[in-house]
Amino acid sequence: ASIEGERIIPITEFFKGPRQTALKPSEILVEVAIPSKPQPPWRHAYYKLGRRRGHEISVTSIAIAASIDAGVFQDIRIALGSMAPTPVRARSVEVFLKGRKVSESVIEEAVEKLSSDVKPISDVRASAEYRLHVSKALLKDMLLKLVKGGGE
Known part of the structure; x- marks a missing residue:
């Protein structure tokens, strides 16, 4: 305004x-x-990785909202921050997971698709290679926790 x-x-x-x-x-x-708060079966999670506790600038951050019903990813949204000059969506990961049955192997395959969605930057906080590596690990961990009923 x-x-x-x-x-x-x-x-x-x-x-x-x-x-x-x-x-x-x-x-x-x-x-x-923000559209109305998603209701079950939607689950969501957010994680910010920084170099030290309380530091406002993150190395990477990931936000996930997933609708999981009857053991299937009905819909999913994944956004990452501090990976590029602007926030990015992991659209190929989202497309891959949508409609697939939840399993660790599906999640592992989805996580590998993250490389096609983000082109991380290198700066004083972290290298591009580190950002991609840690983002994949965080994404896998967060997805596994969400499907087990974690998140909000």
């Missing part, structure tokens, strides 16, 4: 690059609209 009025920006267009958003110099962010 600004003195000129309000506008709605889809999240996919909001982040432009490191420390860059679609906000104009005269605007402030007044609201983040």
Whole structure:
């Protein structure tokens, strides 16, 4: 919003690059609209990995929302932060998992698809190789916990 009025920006267009958003110099962010909280069988989890406790800048972060019913991934959303100049979705992982029966082998195969969704950056916090390695490990661990009923 600004003195000129309000506008709605889809999240996919909001982040432009490191420390860059679609906000104009005269605007402030007044609201983040999130669809209603998913109900069961939706489960969700978030993990932020940093170099030390309390450090605000993460090495990587992962958010997952999954609808799992009758042992099948009905739907899933996976987003990663601090991997690239802007947040990214793991769309090929999502497409692969949707409609598949939950199993450790399916999850392991899905995790390997993460490489095609993200092209990690190297910076002072971590190398690209480390970011990808740890993101795969976290994704696998988080998915296994979600299917066992973990998460919120």
